[in-house]
Amino acid sequence: MSFFVRGIILEQKKEPMLTRSTLVMRHEYEYFDCDFPDIALDELSREQIIELARLAEIVDESDGKLLCEKLEKTDLGEGGTLIIDAVDDEPYISSQMSGCIHHPEKVALGIELCEKVLSPEKTYVAMYKHIFDTNFSIPKKIGNYKVEKIGGRYPAEGRVYRHIPKGKNAVVVGACAMLHLARAAEDSRKMTSCFITVAGDAILNPRNVEVPVGTSVERIIQLCGLNEKPEVIIMGGSMTGRSIFEPENEVVGPTTRGIIALSRGYHNPSPCIGCGRCDHACPKALSVSTMRKLAEFGDFEKLTRYDAALCIGCGACSYVCPSRIDVAATIIKAKKQMELAKKEGTL
């Protein structure tokens, strides 16, 4: 039963952001000039597509790298796989998925261009399957491309590679980057905007929005409205994002996936009762409860023995803790200190 299963089941809370259409903040589009304006889309050569990605300054939202560099340097070899990342396994966040669902033709066009550059044998779009709180079903296909549903518990990003043939290469690119690539090819438009999910119980009108890069968090929240005073504002994902204090000075970038405003944060952790739920939840099978104690005492030698370096910072341990202890934060901090100590040679 649950003896061998790792990870946690999360309530996804993706509604109503996912089914509502994307809200676009008005801004001035920027266009670029290219040397080959008249070529039809299906006659573009490999170099020209890379040039397009470079001119449009597209950033891949799944890892923050420049798309043109990624396309240029990746060599898939024979039988490689191109994976379009629209996984979105964190609660609330659905920016990649909604890009796929509301603009399927554009994403499909982007994928087609990308395929031309990388010439993979197989291409699929990866989406997270376990979304129960919506009556909306994940499409079987985006354009001509198959959607592979990534099942299982949070964290699911690691399982994206499950569908590739053994011994072959694969590359992951973000779905929104594909959307921007299609726009660059069709309208010579630069990537000046990014897709962001605005959600949380303090938000009046939770939506996926498309805003210019560099918009302040405060403006985006104003766009969607507040129905009560938020106590915490989070930038990034709901499991891994950070809480911010100055929404007027924080700006969004291409890798920002969401902004979440919660009317109530978590207070007053109680002492650890040693229930072992954190150990059970950890996807890396670490002894989290013992590690937390060691981290509080600063016993780095023993922490190394307990493989603290393997922690991926997913936050599953904090999620399940009934005492509301910041287990993940403690361990991540200790991990950083350990790395520092290792560099200085004291460990």
Place this chain on the structure above:
Amino acid sequence: MNESLMFQNAPHVRQSESVRTMMTDVIIALVPIYVMAFFYYGPRALLLGLSGILFCVVFSAIGALVLHEKISFDLTPAITGLVIPLLMPATVDYFVIAAACAVAIFVVKLPFGGTGNNLFNPAAVGFASAAICWPAKVFSYPAPLQTLEIFGENTAAMAQSPAYSLALGAVPEYEVLDMLLGSVPGPMGATNIFVVATCGIFLMVRKTVNWITPVSFLLPYSLLLALFPRIEASSFDSLCYELFSGIAIFGAFFMLSEPVTSPKRDFGKFMAGITSAVAAFLFRYFGELEMGFAYALIIMNVFSPLFDEICEEILHVLRRGGKLKKVFFEKKPKEKTEKEEKLPFVRVLKKKKAEEAPAEAVEENTEAEELSEEEITEEPVIEVSFDETSEEEISEEENEEQEEKEPSEDEKTEEEAAV
């Protein structure tokens, strides 16, 4: 807007369950058992329970005052106070309960740092010490279905409990069904097996109690009891008598599975369940005390950190398992340097440096080797599948290239030799 914003660490969504809901669950599960005790022994049973709560909560508050701590409203002392009377007969004096609670709070809990840090199960130690000090009071049971006097001298009719007859080697004169329903003399909360088991299953379904611990205790325990009967009856009858008398089933759900003192890892929980089953069986088989379970539980508590360590050792090897394979069968140290060089920037830089100062480049290479070795031991095991293969392919290609080059050099030398 910004003054009111609060800092919060990474996962910003949390499970709805908290310690409070867990403790409330346990208390809810204990209520039907008290109702049954009220049905069999009258209001004295409820009063014993209330006094248990009162003693434990007051003692914890005194402890907090002495230690200059804030008095917290946690429910764990209340649970300890509810569990202790259920292990005792309904005729027991109030001062015995008070003594047991005092031991539980002042000896077991507070010296080790309060809730979450105790080494032993407070209820088990409290009960065990009361049983040692007043065995006559703790092990003499009233016959059920009579209303006991609330205060004062005990005038109730006493009876022999099935556990005691079993210890003497006699077959108890009760029906198995009576034992299931609890209308036999015994500890006031542990005899009504039906209700106790239902409440235990409620806790397991609510996931307040991990299913592993009770199951891994009860199965081996029943097996041992069935294999080594003490009385002359069929092994099934003997099993029923042995299992349904005593506090094993109540303890498995409400004491053994207490989170603080049991192991944290799943496999450790299994081991703890089996150990306490064996210990409880040995106490029962060779010991003279009827309630060996409490002592078995204390023994298990002693070993529970050890079980966690063993579990961690096993997992440690398992985590390394993939890596051992990688180091021994797939990766050679030579390839590791190539991995460093595979990054285009590094390669360019190195070429330049090699052109400028070839003597230093050798040293750098050794440095790169060391670095890359470190890196590889730190890599997570799982997510490297495609990286690895690409490296392999590349390295194979390069190996082939090298192999191609080497014979040509040989030829050259041969040619030179010929010349």
